[in-house]
Amino acid sequence: MGEPMTDAWCKCSPAAEMLERATAILQNTLVENADWFDVAASVQGDEEAYARLVRRYEKPITGLLWRFTRDPAQCEELVQQVFVEAYFSLKTYRGDAPLLHWLRRIATRTGYRFWREKAREPQETSSAEFDILEQIEATEEERIDPSEAAAVLQALLARLPAPDRLVLTLMYFEDCGTKEIAERMGWSRAKVKTQALRARRKMKEIAEREHLLERLGWTL
Amino acid sequence: MDTLEILARLARKAREEQTPVFGVADAVRLRIRSAGPQSVTLIPLELFGGLSAIAASVIVALAIQLWSYMNNPVMELLTPLQEIRLW
Numbered sequence: 013m014g015e016p017m018t019d020a021w022c023k024c025s026p027a028a029e030m031l032e033r034a035t036a037i038l039q040n041t042l043v044e045n046a047d048w049f050d051v052a053a054s055v056q057g058d059e060e061a062y063a064r065l066v067r068r069y070e071k072p073i074t075g076l077l078w079r080f081t082r083d084p085a086q087c088e089e090l091v092q093q094v095f096v097e098a099y100f101s102l103k104t105y106r107g108d109a110p111l112l113h114w115l116r117r118i119a120t121r122t123g124y125r126f127w128r129e130k131a132r133e134p135q136e137t138s139s140a141e142f143d144i145l146e147q148i149e150a151t152e153e154e155r156i157d158p159s160e161a162a163a164v165l166q167a168l169l170a171r172l173p174a175p176d177r178l179v180l181t182l183m184y185f186e187d188c189g190t191k192e193i194a195e196r197m198g199w200s201r202a203k204v205k206t207q208a209l210r211a212r213r214k215m216k217e218i219a220e221r222e223h224l225l226e227r228l229g230w231t232l
Numbered sequence: 233m234d235t236l237e238i239l240a241r242l243a244r245k246a247r248e249e250q251t252p253v254f255g256v257a258d259a260v261r262l263r264i265r266s267a268g269p270q271s272v273t274l275i276p277l278e279l280f281g282g283l284s285a286i287a288a289s290v291i292v293a294l295a296i297q298l299w300s301y302m303n304n305p306v307m308e309l310l311t312p313l314q315e316i317r318l319w
Contacts, residue, residue, distance in 0.1 A: 059261055066257040078251040088254040095260040096267065162246035165239065184243035212236060219235045228238065 047111045055102050066095050069112055073119050079185045080123030082166060090126060094119045120182070120196045127174045156228075164224075171218050176211035179204060 047068075053061035070091065077090045098118050105114055165184060169177050178197070182188040188196075190204040197204075219225070 059264070062264075063257040063261055066260050070256060071251075071253055074253055075251040078249075084252060084254075087252070088256060091254060092256050092259050092263060095256065096263050099260070099264050100267070156245055158245050158248040158250075161242045162249045165242045165246050168239075184239070185247060187247070215239060216235045219239060225235055225238055 044110060048107065051102060051105060051107075051111065054099065062099060065111070069115055070095075072112060073115055076116060076119050076186065077123055079166065079181050080126055082163065086126075090119075090122055094122050097122065117196045120178075124174065124178050124197070127177065131174060168215065168218055168222070168224070172211060172214055175207055176214060179207045180211045180215060183208065 047065065050061040050065045054065065073094055074087065074091050077087050077094070080090065081087050094115065098115055101118070105111070162185075166181075169180055169184075172180065179193055182193050182196070190201050190208065193199070194201045194204045199207075
């Protein structure tokens with residue numbers, strides 16, 4: 013008679029790890045199959061199938077677009093634009109990558125277009141942006157609110173030109189490498205690397221001008 | 233302390249942020265419906281193409297007719313002058 017499985021066995025044994033990995037693969041496969049079914053139905057004009065896809069991927073797409081604007085109304089508009097554009101391009105989705113990757117590519121390009129259009133508009137002094145940077149107070153790293161950290165970072169990034177801002181936004185918030193950024197934007201990897209290097213240098217200058225280090229009071 | 237390290241730490245913290253969810257499925261469905269079927273845009277395109285083809289045929293017909301009235305300047309040079317008897 014075998015011994016009953018303990019919690020320790022579940023967490024540590026290689027068999028448990030394999031089981032966990034297999035479950036994850038199975039779950040991914042199930043989601044991908046569901047995606048395929050819904051994509052095929054949507055192309056045939058099934059609105060409910062497309063609504064299911066929208067509900068399934070709305071959260072990660074909103075999370076990505078939240079990095080392009082922190083205004084809820086603008087962000088919602090961008091999310092809608094992404095899904096409308098995706099609907100009319102569904103026939104071009106070949107399925108060689110998961111649907112979420114394809115949607116993320118559309119979302120990144122939509123967000124980038126939004127920045128470029130905004131840059132062409134007459135500039136208004138964004139007092140909210142200044143307020144965020146002015147209000148930075150010395151807080152322990154563990155105690156800083158993630159929303160506050162994101163707002164500060166986004167306010168600093170907003171001072172960069174759109175291509176620099178995009179590369180750093182994807183690196184900082186999405187943890188993307190140069191390869192992924194290049195794929196999402198259709199740029200060469202060399203271009204992304206150069207852009208990232210230049211953007212980091214500019215960002216460092218901006219942060220130093222704002223005395224970010226002294227204001228936060230963090231130590232290594 | 234390196235400023236870039238501080239920025240990286242801020243980014244790590246920022247990634248934990250809970251982003252809002254809007255529930256856009258119904259709005260997307262409405263926008264797709266209002267965008268309408270794509271084939272509608274083909275009708276004005278076909279009409280424009282047809283009109284252009286008719287205009288082009290008229291111009292070609294006129295050009296062929298006018299071609300025969302044109303004089304070749306080289307041939308004019310080589311043609312001997314008519315001698316006119318004055319008396």
